[in-house]
Amino acid sequence: MEKTFTVTNEDGFHARPATALVNTAKKFNADVSLAYNGKTVSMKSFLGVVKLGIQKGAVITFIAEGEQAAEAIEGLSETMTKEGLGE
Template sequence: MAVEKTVTITDETGVHARPATVLVNKAGSYAADMNLEYNGKSINLKSIMGVMSLGIPQGAQIKIVANGSDEQEALDAIVEVIKSEGLGE
C-alpha cells in the first residue's frame, strides 16, 4: 500500500536544478519506488531528468508517492527536504 503527500511549492523559482538534485539524491537513498506527480504527469523521483522535465513553478501542488519496504520513512524524508530547502510546505 503506497503512502502519499501533497505539498505546495513556495520557492519563487519553483523546483530548479539544485533542490531537484537534493531531492533525487535523497529519494535514491531509499528502497521504495518514489514518484512525483504534477500536472497530470507522474515521473520517477529518482530521475533528475524526470524531475526537471516537469518544470514545476512556484504555487504548484505536487504529490509525492512512495511504495515499498521503507515507504513512510522515504516519504517523510522527502517532505523534510522540501521544507529544509525552502522549496515548499
C-alpha cells in the same frame, strides 16, 4: 503512501533543489514518484523531475510504495522544508 505539497520557492524546482530531492529519494528502498499536472515521474530521475517545469504555486504529490515508503516520504518532506521549497 503519499503526501501533497504546494511549492513556495520563488524559482520552483530548479537544478539544486531537484538534485537534493532526487538524492533523498535514492536513499530509500522504495519506488518513489512525483505527480504534477497529470504527469508522474520517478523521483530517482533528475531529468524527469526537472522536465516537469514545476513553478511556484504548483501542487505536487510524492507517492511511495515499498519497504521504506514511510521513510522516503518523511525524508522528502524534510528536504522540501530544508530547501525552502514548499509546505
